[in-house]
Amino acid sequence: xxxxxxxxxxxxxxxxxxxxxxxxxxxxxxxxxxxxxxxxxxxxxxxxxxxxxxxxxxxxxxxxxxxxxxxxxxxxxxxxxxxxxxxxxxxxxxxxxxxxxxxxxxxxxxxxxxxxxxxxxxxxxxxxxxxxxxxxxxxxxxxxxxxxxxxxxxxxxxxxxxxxxxxxxxxxxxxxxxxxxxxxxxxxxxxxxxxxxxxxxxxxxxxxxxxxxxxxxxxxxxxxxxxxxxxxxxxxxxxxxxxxxxxxxxxxxxxxxxxxxxxxxxxxxxxxxxxxxxxxxxxxxxxxxxxxxxx
Numbered sequence: 001x002x003x004x005x006x007x008x009x010x011x012x013x014x015x016x017x018x019x020x021x022x023x024x025x026x027x028x029x030x031x032x033x034x035x036x037x038x039x040x041x042x043x044x045x046x047x048x049x050x051x052x053x054x055x056x057x058x059x060x061x062x063x064x065x066x067x068x069x070x071x072x073x074x075x076x077x078x079x080x081x082x083x084x085x086x087x088x089x090x091x092x093x094x095x096x097x098x099x100x101x102x103x104x105x106x107x108x109x110x111x112x113x114x115x116x117x118x119x120x121x122x123x124x125x126x127x128x129x130x131x132x133x134x135x136x137x138x139x140x141x142x143x144x145x146x147x148x149x150x151x152x153x154x155x156x157x158x159x160x161x162x163x164x165x166x167x168x169x170x171x172x173x174x175x176x177x178x179x180x181x182x183x184x185x186x187x188x189x190x191x192x193x194x195x196x197x198x199x200x201x202x203x204x205x206x207x208x209x210x211x212x213x214x215x216x217x218x219x220x221x222x223x224x225x226x227x228x229x230x231x232x233x234x235x236x237x238x239x240x241x242x243x244x245x246x247x248x249x250x251x252x253x254x255x256x257x258x259x260x261x262x263x264x265x266x267x268x269x270x271x272x273x274x275x276x277x278x279x280x281x282x283x284x285x286x287x288x289x290x291x292x293x294x295x
Contacts, residue, residue, distance in 0.1 A: 003056050006048075010037050011071050012131050012169070013253070015103065018069040019060050021053060023088055027075040029107060031146045033218030034135070034173065036210045038075060045076065054091065061095040068100045070126075078110040078130070082118045089125035103129035108149050108157035119164030130161050131169045137192030138185045141177045144219045151192055158196035169200035172238070174256070175231050176206045179224040182234045190241035200248045201264070203238070205231060205255040205293075228257055228287075229279065235260075236275045239268060257287045 006025045011018070026043040027035075038045075060067060070092055078085075092099055104127065111119070134154045136142050142149055161168045170193065177185030193201060206225075208215060216223050226234060235251070235258075244264040249271070251260035258278050262271050277285045 003059060004052065006042055008037070008040070008043075009073055010075065011073065012103075012105075014169075015069065015071040018071040018103070019056075019067050020071050020073050021056060021088075021092075022048065022073045023053060023080065024048070024074050024076050027107075028079050029076070029109070029148055031148060032135075033145050033215045034176065034206055034208075036214075043074075047080070050087075053088065057091055057095040067096055068098075070096070070099060070102045072102065072104040072127075075105050076107060076110070077104040078106045078114075082114055082122070085122055085127070086125065089122060089127055093126060099126055101128055102126040103131065106130040106132050106157065106161075108132065108134075108153045111157045111160050112153075114160075116160055116163045119160060119166060123165045127166070129167045129169060131171070132158060132161070132198075133171045134158075134189070134192060135171065135173045136176050136185050137172075137188040137190070138177065138181065139188075141181050141185050144181075144223075145176060145215070146218050151188065155192060155195055158198060162197070167199040168196070169202070170196070170198040172201070172203050173206045174203045174235055174238075174251075175226045177234075178219075179226060179230060180222065182226060182230060183237055186234045186237035187241050190238050190243075193247070194241075194243045197245055198247055200250070201244070202249070202253065203235065203251040203256070203260075204253045205257070207255050207293075232258065232275055232279045236272065236279065239264075239272055239275065242268070255293055257293070258285070259288075 026038040026045040028045045247264045
């Protein structure tokens with residue numbers, strides 16, 4: 001089954017078996033200095049017409065592939081109106097009545113004009129998981145990377161998601177505060193998670209495959225990246241500060257030197273022990289080599 005996409009297309013790792021429906025192209029914000037995902041000319045934000053979407057669903061249905069999940073791409077599907085999202089979900093149910101889950105990336109700002117009741121209706125139609133890139137809970141760090149969000153805007157979005165009966169999967173960027181703001185980045189990110197109590201939490205290491213110049217410019221030129229030891233120390237602060245009740249935690253993205261998996265807070269002490277070993281006895285624990293961290 002080969003669908004037409006405006007490349008490149010990105011999806012969360014857990015959506016590897018999902019049908020990717022490109023209901024938007026690019027990102028309407030697209031100013032975050034750490035993100036190179038939608039900077040190509042063809043990724044200028046746009047909303048494709050309905051006909052290609054219907055054709056994609058028809059093609060997927062005719063393929064006979066046992067589809068169970070759908071991911072709404074690109075990075076900004078939730079900027080669509082409630083009415084349009086409802087239309088899309090009804091189309092998905094028309095072609096795949098047994099679909100188990102529909103998911104999407106979600107910028108916090110895109111939930112400001114959607115009520116909890118509207119989100120709950122979308123959840124009833126199958127949209128039950130939101131991937132929210134909070135990146136940090138520290139307002140200064142968020143300002144420096146031009147995220148356009150704040151602690152409060154992220155918290156409001158995560159609370160709306162929970163109130164609507166949806167699940168949230170949050171991403172925090174390890175190293176985003178650099179050497180200067182590592183501690184406040186970790187502490188305030190943990191504070192945000194403690195208030196929000198997301199269903200899933202993952203950490204990725206901030207990376208610059210296309211160079212650090214764009215990021216440095218937004219940061220005012222004073223960003224000093226964390227090296228491996230500093231990344232571990234920041235993670236230790238984050239985990240020590242987290243007070244989660246039942247959140248699945250993953251730090252296993254290709255960018256991470258140390259793979260961590262568990263449920264918080266049940267596995268908190270085990271995870272902290274792994275980080276302690278990585279800091280003080282790195283030869284006694286498996287760490288990824290640089291060549292293994294390629295994205």
